[in-house]
């Protein structure tokens with residue numbers, strides 16, 4: 001069943017090119033327009049009427065929602081909030097019939113998320129679910145569903161679930177832009193083309209697995225890990241840290257790199273591994289800021305592991321190790337940058353002798369609030 005892999009998680013990481021390709025399959029017509037039949041429960045008129053989007057999800061799915069917020073606000077200029085479902089539900093959020101609620105859940109059974117959408121529905125919001133499980137409770141209680149076609153995810157730590165959620169979020173953002181009138185038509189065309197190539201790019205990251213496994217061996221005795229990113233690199237950092245916590249039981253924290261000097265930099269000690277996601281070329285202001293964050297941690301003795309695209313050659317001086325990424329648009333970078341962090345967590349947990357598929361204290365689907 002594990003197709004020769006030691007863990008379901010590792011198998012699922014390696015299934016990601018196909019999982020993402022399957023999630024994108026059949027969603028564009030020959031003119032490159034999105035055809036989302038699943039949106040039938042919410043008409044284009046409904047989507048043109050909305051004036052606010054709220055995204056609710058938990059854990060890794062919440063990080064996918066953070067990426068979605070950047071993409072959706074940029075492409076549609078509709079204000080978009082993202083919140084963990086357990087907080088959203090109990091703070092009396094402002095929702096009305098012009099609010100679109102987007103929920104993201106691999107299992108479709110997460111209790112916090114379900115309660116959040118029930119609350120949104122009572123206030124009159126339309127609900128779109130992004131879900132991997134056909135006929136689960138969350139899609140059943142939603143007006144429309146974009147299914148991710150990842151296939152069953154067995155490992156408790158979500159991997160292909162996350163990447164396919166990202167793909168579905170991009171589809172939703174592009175669809176909203178298409179329906180509401182595109183502000184950035186050229187950019188959107190580029191993104192649409194690029195999206196079709198992301199399965200090969202993810203494969204390239206997997207082809208470099210041995211380098212990441214070596215890194216996992218080198219870091220086996222580290223006790224604290226820091227992950228930094230800006231923009232969509234920030235949720236990638238959070239996801240990298242969560243994977244390490246979940247299966248390797250290591251203390252790991254993700255931060256928005258700009259927040260470093262507001263506190264977290266105090267914990268940097270000589271030799272501490274710090275992973276930094278560098279935005280692609282073209283976002284030069286953002287990139288320069290990240291490069292100064294690398295300098296800041298390096299100056300305090302951190303062991304810097306920098307994820308940067310091929311050809312980005314301004315970083316050697318401050319990077320102890322560079323993990324190369326294929327060139328992408330900034331918004332799509334999480335699809336490639338997450339992969340080495342998944343491989344690292346899987347390999348480190350294996351090295352430390354943990355049960356990667358069934359980590360202690362965790363359940364695949366959290367069906368209690």
Ligand code: M6R
Nearest residue numbers: 059060061105106107110157158
């Ligand atoms: O099934 P869901 O996507 O609703 O699950 C949400 C979280 O419980 C889930 O992503 C959790 O954080 C994973 N264990 C992360 O690897």
